[in-house]
Amino acid sequence: MIKLLIAEDVKIVRETLIHAINWHALGITLLGAVENGEEVLAWLEREEPDLLLTDIGMPKMSGLELIEALKVRNPDIRCIILSGLNEFDHARQAIKLQVLDYVLKPIDPSEIEKVLSNAVEVLRKEREERLALTLAEQTAKDQLPNLSEALLRGEWTGSLKKKKLVEQAIQYVKESYMRKELALSDVASSVGLSDKYVNLLFKEVTGMTINHWIIRLRMQEAARLLKDPAIKIYEICDWIGYADQDHFRESFKKQYGLTPSEYRNKFL
Structure with missing residues (x-):
């Protein structure tokens, strides 16, 4: 299962995301939903998600600032941006940060499920590639006497x-x-x-x-x-x-x- 954390300061949006998405069917374990970037960083001290769904316009730390902080801490955590800011400059910066997707509000649960489904597929492929590389490295070590x-x-x-x-x-x-x-x-x-x-x-x-x-x-x-x-x-x-x-x-x-x-x- 892919572990996901939500960062969204608007309570009604946060609650909708929690309850309107069939997380289990998507192969996702929802770790929790917090209000801002500082809470995300605090959460990471206990447990790291595989995927972060974050709003851009949050108090204390914007979603883009949060993603930058995550990239420094653990570049393997993948991110999806959720925002009501319909501006190309935000999309441009999101691309630079290599986010998986950029979803505009008002939220549509069916659209978000599609985006999350694609994200899960990307993460699974990345896991398979890492596993294949690990197995190849182990095989190489095992075969060293014959190489x-x-x-x-x-x-x-x-x-x-x-x-x-x-x-x-x-x-x-x-x-x-x-x-x-x-x-x-x-x-x-x-x-x-x-x-x-x-x-x-x-x-x-x-x-x-x-x-x-x-x-x-x-x-x-x-x-x-x-x-x-x-x-x-x-x-x-x-x-x-x-x-x-x-x-x-x-x-x-x-x-x-x-x-x-x-x-x-x-x-x-």
Whole structure:
């Protein structure tokens, strides 16, 4: 079960969230619901949640300030923002903080259940990946006596090193994809490799080139932002690193089979 904590200063909203959501059906254990960020930080001294659902406009500490504090304390805690502040600047900062989703008030329990269901799926996949990595590391330790010859040839260490370099490249792209001038050479420089070699290495590990990976990431972020009707399409285009709206429209349609406007209309 995924452990979730709610931070919401409005009592009626807090009570609605507690009682209107079928937490068990979502695979979630609701730890509790508190009024502000300071109470969240105090709660963390006793027990850490996997997921935080937090309002933005709270006394003592805003939801965004709370998320920043959580990132320092435990970056594995994932966050969803709940807010009546229908402003793009808040969405922009939320994206920088890598929140899972951004839900506007007034709250709709069915919409929140969908968002939470997606969040649970993300967290479960992350757990599976961590478990797989742990098992792989344990297997490697168990097989160490039989790996001496491979280690001497550099096969084992070479494979791990390639994976680590690609992970570093991916992290750089995630932090930089909003830059319009982001290029393959920038990614290569971030890991200290040539353009050609890093692209070959990236494709070997992920199955796609760096440019294709950047486009896919940008389109995924665009699709997420398009669900919020308050954010203009040209703002999304600018935010994800596209200088030309026509280019953005073509890339999005190629990825999803719909133009940005058509995709947005599905959620209106």
